[in-house]
Amino acid sequence: MRDARTPFAFVAPAFALLGFVLLSPVVYAGWFSLQRVEYGAPTGFAGLLNFRRLFDSDSLLPTFGRTALHTGLSVVFTIGIALALAVWIDRLRPRLGFIVQTIVIVPWIISTVVATLLFRWVFVNDIGIAAYFIGTFTGEVSGILTEPGGAMGLLVLVSVWKRIGYAVIVLLAGLKSIPSELDEAARIDGASGWQIFRRITLPLLKTPLLLTAVVLTLSNINTVETPLILTGGGPSDATRTLAIDVYERAFAVFDLGSATALALVMFAGNILLVLAYVRLSRWRA
Amino acid sequence: MSAATARRPMGRLVQALVTGLLCVLVLVNLLPLVWGVLTSFKADSDLFRFPPVFFDFTPTLAHYERVVASGFLGSMGTSIFYAAVTVAATLALALPAAYAFDRFEFPGRQALFLLVVACIPLSLGAAALLIPNYVYFVEIGLTNTWFVLPLIYTAHQLPMAIWIVKGVIESIPRELDEAAIVDGGTHFDVLRFVMLPLTRPAMGAAGVLAFVGTWNEFVAGSVMVDAPSLKPVQPMIYSFIGFFGREWGPLTAAATLAIVPILVAFALLGRHIVSGLTKGAVKG
Numbered sequence: 001m002r003d004a005r006t007p008f009a010f011v012a013p014a015f016a017l018l019g020f021v022l023l024s025p026v027v028y029a030g031w032f033s034l035q036r037v038e039y040g041a042p043t044g045f046a047g048l049l050n051f052r053r054l055f056d057s058d059s060l061l062p063t064f065g066r067t068a069l070h071t072g073l074s075v076v077f078t079i080g081i082a083l084a085l086a087v088w089i090d091r092l093r094p095r096l097g098f099i100v101q102t103i104v105i106v107p108w109i110i111s112t113v114v115a116t117l118l119f120r121w122v123f124v125n126d127i128g129i130a131a132y133f134i135g136t137f138t139g140e141v142s143g144i145l146t147e148p149g150g151a152m153g154l155l156v157l158v159s160v161w162k163r164i165g166y167a168v169i170v171l172l173a174g175l176k177s178i179p180s181e182l183d184e185a186a187r188i189d190g191a192s193g194w195q196i197f198r199r200i201t202l203p204l205l206k207t208p209l210l211l212t213a214v215v216l217t218l219s220n221i222n223t224v225e226t227p228l229i230l231t232g233g234g235p236s237d238a239t240r241t242l243a244i245d246v247y248e249r250a251f252a253v254f255d256l257g258s259a260t261a262l263a264l265v266m267f268a269g270n271i272l273l274v275l276a277y278v279r280l281s282r283w284r285a
Numbered sequence: 286m287s288a289a290t291a292r293r294p295m296g297r298l299v300q301a302l303v304t305g306l307l308c309v310l311v312l313v314n315l316l317p318l319v320w321g322v323l324t325s326f327k328a329d330s331d332l333f334r335f336p337p338v339f340f341d342f343t344p345t346l347a348h349y350e351r352v353v354a355s356g357f358l359g360s361m362g363t364s365i366f367y368a369a370v371t372v373a374a375t376l377a378l379a380l381p382a383a384y385a386f387d388r389f390e391f392p393g394r395q396a397l398f399l400l401v402v403a404c405i406p407l408s409l410g411a412a413a414l415l416i417p418n419y420v421y422f423v424e425i426g427l428t429n430t431w432f433v434l435p436l437i438y439t440a441h442q443l444p445m446a447i448w449i450v451k452g453v454i455e456s457i458p459r460e461l462d463e464a465a466i467v468d469g470g471t472h473f474d475v476l477r478f479v480m481l482p483l484t485r486p487a488m489g490a491a492g493v494l495a496f497v498g499t500w501n502e503f504v505a506g507s508v509m510v511d512a513p514s515l516k517p518v519q520p521m522i523y524s525f526i527g528f529f530g531r532e533w534g535p536l537t538a539a540a541t542l543a544i545v546p547i548l549v550a551f552a553l554l555g556r557h558i559v560s561g562l563t564k565g566a567v568k569g
Contacts, residue, residue: 006472010385011397014378014443018404021440022414028424029417040423081310088307102555103311106318109558110547111501113519114540117526118321121533129320129337161314169559193296215406222412225503229523243412250416251508263416270410274403283402 026267029260037257050261057258059237059245067241070152071220074159078216079209081160082167087197089168090175101168108165112225119158120145120230148238151231155239158230159220167212174208175201211280218273221266242266318544325349325537332534348534349542355528356513357539360521365546367517368499370435371442375495376488378439379446384472384480386447387454388462404444411504419508433509434517438499446491453487454480489557493550497558500546518543 033050035042054060085104089097107115123130123144131144144150178201186196224243227233233240233248246266250259323339324332331342385391386398407414418437419428427433461483462475470478481488500518507520516524522539529535551558 007385007389007391010381014382014447015397017378017440017443021437022404022407025417025421028421032420085307100311101559104314107314109497109551110544111503111519113503113522114543117522117536117540118317121324121537122317122320127333127335132336215409218406218409222410224412229526246412246416250419256420259416260420263413266413267410270407270413274406277406278399278403281402283398
């Protein structure tokens, strides 16, 4: 190696970009959040004013609660269904498995905007195809999207539907890395399918499962598009999550001060998840 | 043994039920997509018919004409431009970085690679990163430029691309690049003539992922640029919701058009996508 600077020259452009776009804005936002903000522009040091205003508002705690509910339910259902699908696909003939896998990925690969829009059209009140099917079973056509509980339920449903493909891919990769000799040995010893799943497959899938949980939590907490397009946060705040709260503070109410403060709080939460992710991903340089 | 035999008929039934349930799940999975595409071809009289009809209607392109007249193709062109710049920049930055991480020993290597891994999920934190990004880029005057979105998107896609490409470089024998160096080549020659051809599938996978990620991005696209000529496709669809209101014909037509490039990429490079996703199956 003739020149010790070569590797730095090779990584420098990448890190210049990452530093500029992902890291330096956070530093600037830290300064910005301590300023008095008028008409979108900082006008002088204000201490923790923005954070105090943020934490004093009565709406913050319920918003935290709804975010936790939405994210918690979405992650649990996504992983549960994806695990069943992955185990099933893993047992199919490779060609058929590939086809099923491809179909399962589709909602994930199309944009959240389009996915949520199409989902809303299925469940749209009165004339939606889902309302029709539900109506034929229950005898009444109800507006799911205009009931608070129904709206949250649909928000969870669309979040699960959108991200199952991702979870299936990670879990399937995990399943394929389990040596088949383990299953065979257990089968010869007389273990049932359920026992094999419970005692062998599941423990060996622990890392992919946790990794999926971390990434799903991160993406559900931060999704703006889903509530924005499905319900706009309504009816009457029933689906107002942190992500849409921060988005609307900044771009609907134009309160950039408290929006920045809330974004930094969320960023701190994201960092915790990122650390968990880094630990789980077993990276090595 | 006897217990296993006794369980078998029940087991078969349960298994058939489970398989049936999973098949239904896979089909229901595609229902919103199929229903949306069908809707986009229905005249208004068929569209609002209740009970809904699946195939019993005369297809029309009226909604597509309205969407095209509203300038949707222009937004698609803008998004294709953003995606092309992003893919090119991502791959151009990822290859040398991945090469350096795998083939060189240098101070800070571990720490820097840790940073790359940490940035993979970080770019998912759209809501949390968006506001800092926005206030900072307003301050330094980058909003409303043609390059601000490719800049942000490249930063979002780059960590994953480095991860995927590095994974493949690991499996390329070191003798190949060492031989090139012994023959008098520079490290740049190694990149150009050894790494670039041999990492092509990985670059393809990383490139497709970057394309899909850029095409599908919404929040940055909706706040960083205002001029209609700079608006990418996803914010355009969102503004259609306000513009067309409850007119689901044009809305589903726009959604269908926005899916086409993704499905084309999927059809042409499907295996690459799945393998890329599997290699770097870390993004949500």
